[in-house]
Amino acid sequence: MDTLALARWQFGIVTVYHFLFVPITIGLSFLVAAFQTAWVAKGQERYLRLTHFFGELFLINFAVGVVTGLVQEFQFGMNWSDYSRFVGDVFGAPLAIEGLLAFFLESTFLGLWIFGWGRLPQKVHLATIWIAAFGTVISAYFILAANAFMQNPVGYRLNPNTGRAELIDIVAVLLNPVATNAFSHTIAAAFLTGGAFVAGVAIWRLARFPDADAQTFRFAARTGAATVVVAGALVAVTGDSLAKAMTEAQPMKMAAAEALYRTSQPASFSLFTIGTLDGSREVFSIRVPYVLSFMATADLNGRVEGIDDLQSDYVRRFGPGDYRPIIPVTYWAFRLMIGTGGLAVVAALWFLWLLRKPDLRPNRWMVGAAIALPLLPLAANSIGWIFTEMGRQPWIVFGLMPTAAGVSPGTPAWYVLLSLTTLTLLYGGLAVLEVGLLLRRIRAGLPDPAAHEADAHGAAGADRPLAHAY
Numbered sequence: 001m002d003t004l005a006l007a008r009w010q011f012g013i014v015t016v017y018h019f020l021f022v023p024i025t026i027g028l029s030f031l032v033a034a035f036q037t038a039w040v041a042k043g044q045e046r047y048l049r050l051t052h053f054f055g056e057l058f059l060i061n062f063a064v065g066v067v068t069g070l071v072q073e074f075q076f077g078m079n080w081s082d083y084s085r086f087v088g089d090v091f092g093a094p095l096a097i098e099g100l101l102a103f104f105l106e107s108t109f110l111g112l113w114i115f116g117w118g119r120l121p122q123k124v125h126l127a128t129i130w131i132a133a134f135g136t137v138i139s140a141y142f143i144l145a146a147n148a149f150m151q152n153p154v155g156y157r158l159n160p161n162t163g164r165a166e167l168i169d170i171v172a173v174l175l176n177p178v179a180t181n182a183f184s185h186t187i188a189a190a191f192l193t194g195g196a197f198v199a200g201v202a203i204w205r206l207a208r209f210p211d212a213d214a215q216t217f218r219f220a221a222r223t224g225a226a227t228v229v230v231a232g233a234l235v236a237v238t239g240d241s242l243a244k245a246m247t248e249a250q251p252m253k254m255a256a257a258e259a260l261y262r263t264s265q266p267a268s269f270s271l272f273t274i275g276t277l278d279g280s281r282e283v284f285s286i287r288v289p290y291v292l293s294f295m296a297t298a299d300l301n302g303r304v305e306g307i308d309d310l311q312s313d314y315v316r317r318f319g320p321g322d323y324r325p326i327i328p329v330t331y332w333a334f335r336l337m338i339g340t341g342g343l344a345v346v347a348a349l350w351f352l353w354l355l356r357k358p359d360l361r362p363n364r365w366m367v368g369a370a371i372a373l374p375l376l377p378l379a380a381n382s383i384g385w386i387f388t389e390m391g392r393q394p395w396i397v398f399g400l401m402p403t404a405a406g407v408s409p410g411t412p413a414w415y416v417l418l419s420l421t422t423l424t425l426l427y428g429g430l431a432v433l434e435v436g437l438l439l440r441r442i443r444a445g446l447p448d449p450a451a452h453e454a455d456a457h458g459a460a461g462a463d464r465p466l467a468h469a470y
Helices: 003-019 021-042 045-078 081-115 122-151 170-174 177-208 214-249 251-257 291-297 307-318 327-355 364-390 413-444 449-457
Strands: 156-159 164-167 269-275 282-288 395-397
Touching: 003 021, 003 045, 003 364, 003 413, 021 045, 021 122, 021 177, 021 214, 021 364, 045 081, 045 177, 045 214, 045 413, 081 122, 081 156, 081 164, 081 170, 081 395, 122 170, 122 177, 122 395, 177 214, 177 327, 177 364, 177 413, 214 251, 214 291, 214 327, 251 307, 251 327, 269 291, 327 364
Parallel strands: none
Antiparallel strands: 156 164, 269 282
């Protein structure tokens, strides 16, 4: 394998691994804030115990996410220096704002939340977790704005003297239609993931330890499952908006997602398509008329461009080359993303149906479904990013820079292989560590009420905060 292929593998592994923690962090931060708000408003002990229980799980996930996120950005200087040189002036702006503003906002107030138990007034302390939660959302926006420039470059000009893209309109970069639509879709998916995590953990506890804090975990399970259902509906709505924005900015990606080879008006939606191994043509397909036209253009008779016609157009615009992504990957990733997310919503609805009964009787199916529930949206998130990034190929910045032109010049393949192997082993170790810490905390159950009783009475509990565990 050459340097380019190894660098792409490394970037893909690091990106997908890091993004496992992002949606859990965003969704879980708001749910923890909601539990603490309920405690401050009602004074009931169960809300305080849920705050501490899921707060510790949130902090474990946040810590590992920070470590993997730092490595993610270092890659732009390690393996992709030509890319960084070409668009660093534009791409680096939202990343710099994210680091200097959003990350410091969330980390500062998260620190105040961790160490402020019993030291800060209740409402002030509650405000810290809400500010930290909104900090995660702000952070996500700036990162998505940077990624959206790669999908739909705006707000720049090419300097013929330096051969670089230079920022001329930061507002256009931040309000990129791909960024705004991707943001709403990503945040909805994050709430789906956070809700699935809370519901899965709570239901697993109910199934394995039915007599231990059953009513408290039933409340957590209903809260998490309801969050999944509501967020699932938002994911569908925002996904439709994002698909339309993507069709406008990257018609080849959306044509590949539907294996639509010829421009059609109206265009049908592919339920199931079998193509040749190289993805060059369709062999068999089951399609629903008009649906793709509506998804892409909001018009049942809308015109949707096909792969073959777009390929011919791109050859005329950009010169000779193959401008198609790997169509089987793009096509099936799109469906797996939707399918796994949809299964999470179905599982949540099933749990809500079961939890309506006061005499819930756990069984092995509940245990299996509880374990699967948090994993399904994680899989959907990861597959969604694979679809987003693989569907953009062969461009690293769509229409401006091919991926092959962005790799660091003169970097030997063995160097990238060494870093790829090292990071993969380290990330494997981090995965074992995090899963071990999470399982240990989940098995321990809700914290002892006496251990946090002083938290409800102000500074007397300063020696027993949540921070004591860290």
